[in-house]
Amino acid sequence: AQSVTQLGSHVSVSEGALVLLRCNYSSSVPPYLFWYVQYPNQGLQLLLKYTSAATLVKGINGFEAEFKKSETSFHLTKPSAHMSDAAEYFCAVSDEGSNDMRFGAGTRLTVKP
Amino acid sequence: EAGVAQSPRYKIIEKRQSVAFWCNPISGHATLYWYQQILGQGPKLLIQFQNNGVVDDSQLPKDRFSAERLKGVDSTLKIQPAKLEDSAVYLCASSLAGGPFNEQFFGPGTRLTVL
Numbered sequence: 001a002q003s004v005t006q007l008g009s010h011v012s013v014s015e016g017a018l019v020l021l022r023c024n025y026s027s028s029v030p031p032y033l034f035w036y037v038q039y040p041n042q043g044l045q046l047l048l049k050y051t052s053a054a055t056l057v058k059g060i061n062g063f064e065a066e067f068k069k070s071e072t073s074f075h076l077t078k079p080s081a082h083m084s085d086a087a088e089y090f091c092a093v094s095d096e097g098s099n100d101m102r103f104g105a106g107t108r109l110t111v112k113p
Numbered sequence: 114e115a116g117v118a119q120s121p122r123y124k125i126i127e128k129r130q131s132v133a134f135w136c137n138p139i140s141g142h143a144t145l146y147w148y149q150q151i152l153g154q155g156p157k158l159l160i161q162f163q164n165n166g167v168v169d170d171s172q173l174p175k176d177r178f179s180a181e182r183l184k185g186v187d188s189t190l191k192i193q194p195a196k197l198e199d200s201a202v203y204l205c206a207s208s209l210a211g212g213p214f215n216e217q218f219f220g221p222g223t224r225l226t227v228l
Contacts, residue, residue, distance in 0.1 A: 009153075032213035043117065043204060043219030044156070051214060090155050094213040100169065101213070103155025 002027040002093045004074075006104035014112045019063075019078040021107045023091030026072065033074040034092040034101070035065055044090065050074060061085070086111045115139065117220035119205050125226045131193040134223045138186065138207030144168075146217060147180055147190050148204040156204055162188065163211055192225075200227045 007022040025031055032051050036044040048059025055067040065076045074091060088108050094101040118137040126132050138145050143164050148156035159178065161168040165185040173180070177196070182188040192199055202222040208215040 034213075041221065043206075043221050045219070046216050049213075049216075092155070096213065100158050101217070103157070105153065105155050 002029075002031055002095055003102055004033075004091045004093045004104040006089075006091050006107050008107055009105065010108045010110065012110040012112060013081045015083055016080050019076070019081045019085065019109065021076040021089050021091075021109065023065075023074045023076065023104060024072050025074060025091075025093045027093055027095060029095045032094045032096070033065075033067065034094070035059065035063070035074075035076050036090045036092060036103075037061075038088040038090065038106075040087075047076070047089075081109075081111045083111050083113065085109060117205055117207055117218055119203075119220040119223055121223055122221065123224050123226075125228065126195055127228050128197055129194040131191065132195055132225060133189050133191045134203050134205075134225075136188045136190070136205030136220060138188070138205070139218055142207035142209055142218075143185075144208045144211045144215070145182055145188050146206040146208075147188070148206065150202040150204055150222070152201070159190070161211065168211060195225075195227045197227050200225055 003026045005024045034049045035047040038044045048057045050067045058064045063078045088106045090106045091104040145162045147159045150156040159173045160170040160180045162182045180190045204222045205220045206217040208217045
């Protein structure tokens with residue numbers, strides 16, 4: 001069954017610094033991969049998704065992620081952190097034959113001024 | 114375009130009591146999902162509807178949880194009786210259709226505390 005592991009439950013960066021949130025997947029079939037963001041007391045919002053097209057996926061708010069099959073990874077990056085990026089980030093995996101989208105445990109991003 | 118609406122936003126009950134949550138999906142979305150998000154964990158799918166039919170309820174604890182979507186629009190999720198471990202945020206999401214190609218839009222959730 002497919003699953004994802006997010007390395008680091010908390011990540012802290014300074015404003016303007018690089019953001020790197022790690023996600024590794026486990027799937028027996030070609031996966032579809034997603035990154036969601038959750039602000040306090042709000043639902044999840046899709047940042048970007050990989051569906052077997054380009055391996056470098058660009059999303060909203062300046063985020064991007066690269067699918068690396070050899071490393072089974074789908075890390076999320078942003079060149080320069082902004083205070084408004086502080087939130088919880090979830091990586092998720094699904095496959096075409098499944099109704100189930102499985103989420104990682106989440107990474108809380110803190111941005112220091 | 115209105116988003117996914119959920120009510121109530123917060124609910125506190127004692128164990129063994131019953132509780133119900135309501136979800137109104139985005140207009141025109143055929144697929145509706147209920148997720149349970151326990152503190153410190155990612156959301157876990159409880160049940161998926163396609164119109165008013167159940168597509169997947171394999172992770173729904175059917176001895177105490179039930180859900181319905183009678184007219185293929187609004188949905189309710191009920192817990193009866195509640196246990197302490199049911200304390201969580203219950204998220205509703207909807208999409209045009211099922212499968213990974215269709216973006217799921219999430220509501221703000223209902224935070225349940227069971228004392």
